[in-house]
Amino acid sequence: xxxxxxxxxxxxxxxxxxxxxxxxxxxxxxxxxxxxxxxxxxxxxxxxxxxxxxxxxxxxxxxxxxxxxxxxxxxxxxxxxxxxxxxxxxxxxxxxxxxxxxxxxxxxxxxxxxxxxxxxxxxxxxxxxxxxxxxxxxxxxxxxxxxxxxxxxxxxxxxxxxxxxxxxxxxxxxxxxxxxxxxxxxxxxxxxxxxxxxxxxxxxxxxxxxxxxxxxxxxxxxxxxxxxxxxxxxxxxxxxxxxxxxxxxxxxxxxxxxxxxxxxxxxxxxxxxxxxxxxxxxxxxxxxxxxxxxxxxxxxxxxxxxxxxxxxxxxxxxxxxxxxxxxxxxxxxxxxxxxxxxxxx
Amino acid sequence: xxxxxxxxxxxxxxxxxxxxxxxxxxxxxxxxxxxxxxxxxxxxxxxxxxxxxxxxxxxxxxxxxxxxxxxxxxxxxxxxxxxxxxxxxxxxxxxxxxxxxxxxxxxxxxxxxxxxxxxxxxxxxxxxxxxxxxxxxxxxxxxxxxxxxxxxxxxxxxxxxxxxxxxxxxxxxxxxxxxxxxxxxxxxxxxxxxxxxxxxxxxxxxxxxxxxxxxxxxxxxxxxxxxxxxxxxxxxxxxxxxxxxxxxxxxxxxxxxxxxxxxxxxxxxxxxxxxxxxxxxxxxxxxxxxxxxxxxxxxxxxxxxxxxxxxxxxxxxxxxxxxxxxxxxxxxxxxxxxxxxxxxxxxxxxxxxxxxxxxxxxxxxxxxxxxxxxxxxxxxxxxxxxxxxxxxxxxxxxxxxxxxxxxxxxxxxxxxxxxxxxxxxxxxxxxxxxxxxxxxxxxxxxxxxxxxxxxxxxxxxxxxxxxxxxxxxxxxxxxxxxxxxxxxxxxxxxxxxxxxxxxxxxxxxxxxxxxxxxxxxxxxxxxxxxxxxxxxxxxxxxxxxxxxxx
Ligand SMILES: [Zn+2]
Ligand SMILES: [Zn+2]
Numbered sequence: 024x025x026x027x028x029x030x031x032x033x034x035x036x037x038x039x040x041x042x043x044x045x046x047x048x049x050x051x052x053x054x055x056x057x058x059x060x061x062x063x064x065x066x067x068x069x070x071x072x073x074x075x076x077x078x079x080x081x082x083x084x085x086x087x088x089x090x091x092x093x094x095x096x097x098x099x100x101x102x103x104x105x106x107x108x109x110x111x112x113x114x115x116x117x118x119x120x121x122x123x124x125x126x127x128x129x130x131x132x133x134x135x136x137x138x139x140x141x142x143x144x145x146x147x148x149x150x151x152x153x154x155x156x157x158x159x160x161x162x163x164x165x166x167x168x169x170x171x172x173x174x175x176x177x178x179x180x181x182x183x184x185x186x187x188x189x190x191x192x193x194x195x196x197x198x199x200x201x202x203x204x205x206x207x208x209x210x211x212x213x214x215x216x217x218x219x220x221x222x223x224x225x226x227x228x229x230x231x232x233x234x235x236x237x238x239x240x241x242x243x244x245x246x247x248x249x250x251x252x253x254x255x256x257x258x259x260x261x262x263x264x265x266x267x268x269x270x271x272x273x274x275x276x277x278x279x280x281x282x283x284x285x286x287x288x289x290x291x292x293x294x295x296x297x298x299x300x301x302x303x304x305x306x307x308x309x310x311x312x313x314x315x316x317x318x319x320x321x322x323x324x325x326x327x328x329x330x331x332x333x334x335x336x337x338x339x340x341x342x343x344x345x346x347x348x349x350x351x352x353x354x355x356x357x358x359x360x361x362x363x364x365x366x367x368x
Numbered sequence: 369x370x371x372x373x374x375x376x377x378x379x380x381x382x383x384x385x386x387x388x389x390x391x392x393x394x395x396x397x398x399x400x401x402x403x404x405x406x407x408x409x410x411x412x413x414x415x416x417x418x419x420x421x422x423x424x425x426x427x428x429x430x431x432x433x434x435x436x437x438x439x440x441x442x443x444x445x446x447x448x449x450x451x452x453x454x455x456x457x458x459x460x461x462x463x464x465x466x467x468x469x470x471x472x473x474x475x476x477x478x479x480x481x482x483x484x485x486x487x488x489x490x491x492x493x494x495x496x497x498x499x500x501x502x503x504x505x506x507x508x509x510x511x512x513x514x515x516x517x518x519x520x521x522x523x524x525x526x527x528x529x530x531x532x533x534x535x536x537x538x539x540x541x542x543x544x545x546x547x548x549x550x551x552x553x554x555x556x557x558x559x560x561x562x563x564x565x566x567x568x569x570x571x572x573x574x575x576x577x578x579x580x581x582x583x584x585x586x587x588x589x590x591x592x593x594x595x596x597x598x599x600x601x602x603x604x605x606x607x608x609x610x611x612x613x614x615x616x617x618x619x620x621x622x623x624x625x626x627x628x629x630x631x632x633x634x635x636x637x638x639x640x641x642x643x644x645x646x647x648x649x650x651x652x653x654x655x656x657x658x659x660x661x662x663x664x665x666x667x668x669x670x671x672x673x674x675x676x677x678x679x680x681x682x683x684x685x686x687x688x689x690x691x692x693x694x695x696x697x698x699x700x701x702x703x704x705x706x707x708x709x710x711x712x713x714x715x716x717x718x719x720x721x722x723x724x725x726x727x728x729x730x731x732x733x734x735x736x737x738x739x740x741x742x743x744x745x746x747x748x749x750x751x752x753x754x755x756x757x758x759x760x761x762x763x764x765x766x767x768x769x770x771x772x773x774x775x776x777x778x779x780x781x782x783x784x785x786x787x788x789x790x791x792x793x794x795x796x797x798x799x800x801x802x803x804x805x806x807x808x809x810x811x812x813x814x815x816x817x818x819x820x821x822x823x824x825x826x827x828x829x830x831x832x833x834x835x836x837x838x839x840x841x842x843x844x845x846x847x848x849x850x851x852x853x854x855x856x857x858x859x860x861x862x863x864x865x866x867x868x869x870x871x872x873x874x875x876x877x878x879x880x881x882x883x884x885x886x887x888x889x890x891x892x893x894x895x896x897x898x899x900x901x902x903x904x905x906x907x908x909x910x911x912x913x914x915x916x917x918x
Pocket of ligand 1 (some may be wrong): 065067068142331356
């Protein structure tokens with residue numbers, strides 16, 4: 024490792040987000056740019072209107088699904104592990120374990136290695152490739168759940184709670200709020216693994232993405248789209264819908280619905296109460312506090328940039344371990360799909 | 369403990385009474401003795417031990433975490449017990465096979481039993497061991513329990529109803545044996561599960577489930593014969609049952625129960641003492657708790673001043689002299705009077721009070737009437753119908769069938785309440801926060817105001833909030849109106865344009881320093897939506913102020 028270099032020499036902060044001058048590209052830019060590398064398909068990372076986009080084939084597929092085929096001037100797919108020279112740097116994408124197609128981005132510049140994590144998790148997820156730790160000099164990590172109060176339980180146990188509730192309340196519909204991309208399909212796969220073999224009912228907003236997962240080799244079992252006339256008849260069934268739909272007029276027609284929400288935020292009671300949730304399910308697609316720390320250590324990095332969420336706690340922890348750590352305070356990355364997702368068709 | 373904690377968590381999120389009941393029944397069915405009994409004790413307020421101070425918990429966590437990270441976490445979570453429960457570092461345990469339970473997690477019974485035995489100095493270590501073994505929800509419930517901050521989303525009554533439901537019993541059946549039982553209620557569960565006979569209680573002053581009245585619909589009069597009924601005032605106090613008796617050693621025992629069977633004796637030492645000295649013998653009296661000053665019954669508002677106090681001081685006792693206005697006698701010296709007709713019980717009550725000291729206990733007078741018209745007249749104007757200055761504390765009249773026996777619960781056809789007409793005011797809708805629970809997708813709470821003169825002309829002064837009184841269909845219309853007329857949002861609350869008049873019915877009016885308008889309504893509800901009425905024609909604050917003065 025050439026200690027003469029620093030992360031600053033490879034990446035800089037611009038109003039559009041992280042920018043690599045030597046390769047002339049942005050990563051997950053917040054506004055339209057000429058060339059963008061995209062870590063994954065969530066709305067806050069993958070925006071439409073860039074000149075050229077480089078991402079995994081699956082991420083490109085998701086963007087096309089959400090924004091239409093013309094989401095960018097040009098697009099190029101790159102496989103996990105494939106190395107590509109861009110200007111003076113070499114980039115490669117590596118599984119992040121967050122959602123289907125999600126990737127970390129490794130930038131190599133004269134032997135100096137920077138990894139941009141994108142969103143990631145370490146817990147097993149049958150719907151996407153598992154996270155691969157990469158040794159690097161500088162690690163740019165997300166910290167959505169960067170506080171020691173966030174320790175996600177095993178997702179399997181949370182899904183067992185959901186199934187137990189269905190057994191106890193067979194006359195009520197169970198509405199599970201889950202982000203349309205990733206969380207919804209993970210919940211479906213978890214339900215299948217737990218032996219739930221009834222058809223799963225899905226909200227229209229997640230139909231296309233769920234089909235895309237299946238086309239990409241993620242079997243999720245029998246799906247039924249909830250038509251207006253069905254709602255009153257869905258006692259005892261599990262309905263998966265975007266979180267905002269659980270508070271909509273749409274939700275009223277179900278028989279005495281049990282409103283569940285699958286999210287890492289559900290670990291905090293006040294958050295669950297705010298959302299009018301009756302069955303909080305702590306299922307997250309982001310690394311929890313323990314995973315964040317373990318990952319930082321595994322990368323062997325000497326410099327840590329923290330973005331996305333509770334940055335200060337992780338920076339404090341890293342500094343105590345002798346790492347050079349700084350918060351990025353980037354505005355614009357949010358809570359995955361929630362805020363903008365439902366505006367989309 | 370983990371399972372109990374999970375139940376508490378689930379109850380807290382579940383708004384519907386019926387669904388809470390099902391969660392409780394499921395819990396009691398699936399859990400063994402004595403754990404479920406201690407859970408029942410926790411829910412009915414029957415667990416007692418010295419609570420730990422929050423400082424102890426802070427010390428425990430600060431020994432185990434970085435202070436900066438703790439501060440950030442506490443700041444984020446906002447609740448000490450929850451922060452510690454979430455932050456508590458898992459001990460380095462040998463790996464357990466997947467799917468196996470944590471064998472070391474303490475049960476609720478172990479915790480309750482050991483809390484009694486653990487000395488103050490041994491508590492921190494004991495607590496840390498428990499926290500190590502529990503899961504996050506279990507830690508949260510334990511910390512809440514030992515600091516006295518455990519809020520349970522169900523009433524004692526609902527918990528007892530669930531126990532009764534296990535055996536297809538009426539909740540009143542459980543209520544009647546309840547005061548003779550102790551945690552962990554093994555005999556109670558054995559009874560409801562049909563394994564043992566009904567527990568015998570040797571309680572010298574047990575509670576009997578009261579008989580309740582139906583609200584009278586004026587259309588009922590056509591079918592009712594006035595000659596079969598007797599009438600009393602409906603006092604605006606608190607329904608109580610005063611029971612006196614003698615324990616095995618011959619010492620006299622007095623208790624005061626709420627109508628749900630809650631033992632309220634500790635709040636009224638003065639009244640209990642007076643009951644003990646009255647020479648009543650072994651009796652159960654049904655009556656109304658009132659504040660009577662110099663022979664004058666005070667309004668409910670005055671009684672509330674006495675009720676909402678933590679400590680009962682001599683000053684409080686002097687300023688709010690309590691009194692029981694008796695209207696029924698359920699037992700007397702071992703004889704159960706409940707199978708007797710009302711007029712016979714009434715005669716026994718009159719005889720009892722005639723030979724006892726009645727300084728704090730007197731008879732609820734009958735209201736004479738021969739036709740429904742005379743009774744209607746008395747109800748409209750109690751002061752000229754014998755109530756005199758006590759009329760303020762009268763809510764209406766009670767009708768009791770002369771031949772009715774005393775039946776626990778709310779039997780049909782025996783007793784009725786005929787309340788005074790509520791007050792009405794036309795108010796303007798101002799704000800609507802989202803409802804809770806099943807109504808959470810509706811705007812179902814409505815804050816309304818009346819006009820008053822402001823610095824820049826007329827302005828609305830909020831005077832109350834109503835949650836009910838409307839049909840489902842009207843709720844849908846109100847919800848739609850709120851959505852279409854929102855001018856501002858504050859979190860879940862919508863401010864609406866001042867264009868909709870609601871006719872609000874309410875039972876009374878109090879002065880209030882908490883409300884900007886200076887008045888607070890009792891039991892306000894929406895009686896009509898006045899789609900027809902222009903907002904500027906709604907009532908004014910002066911109208912309410914006049915009511916207050918009257
Ligand atoms: Zn993100
Ligand atoms: Zn994401």
